[in-house]
Amino acid sequence: MRAGRAAGAPAVLVMALAGGALAAATAPAAADSSACTHDFSGPQICIRLDGQGATNSVTGIWTNPPAGMASRSVSLYLRGRLDSTATATRSGKALIHTWPSRNLGSGTKVCVKFRGSARSACQTTG
Template sequence: MHPVVARAAALASAAAVVLLATAAPATAAPAGAAAGRRSSDACTHNWSGPKVCIAIDGHDDWARRLTVTWTNPGKATRSTAVLHEGDRQVEVHERMTGTARDGRITAEWTDIEVAWGRLCGSFTDTPNVWACVDIHSGGVYSS
């Protein structure tokens, strides 16, 4: 399936299931590129609600660093980050307690294996707001 068609279908499906905002495009290697370090990031665009971002940096099927950030939490908010596989509520990896600093809450996982497909991040206090990146064969990441 052509990447643009696959992305459009995935976004339409995700929007019907959850309140998932379209992510801003980020750079990614072309599908035919040799295996190597890849990175991608995306943020939700829910201007009146929580803004959640996900960033992944890694090599092939391993994420050297995967970060989920809530950029506009309330001052007294403490929250736990959750990773989701695909557009499902299924959690992958362990939950990570977010660290509050500079008006943001950030959670980071290091050296984790990631499956091909969609990987999304959210916080326990933002259950319907997910930021997602797509992981293609050969470890190519896109948003």
């Protein structure tokens, strides 16, 4: 009986990993999605959209700011145009700011960029 369970365990693990990979490959910003820059040698900037379809809150996150940095300006861009700038504040090891939920439109490219970094993170609303 144990041998049967052990033999089935890898198959269950493979199915779970495949399901996770499939979920990660879904269209951006379907609901509660995030994206980060992929160059780990510099600032790691992330964006998170929380909501559904066109209505989302937007969070800008700098995951690895310098240790002494308590806050930094972060800008929100919609369709390539500056929408607003706010102050991200430290929460643990990251700098974070969340803009309130609102209708951003469907298929809207939403980006965040922190002052002092050439990198930005972007997502597209559903």
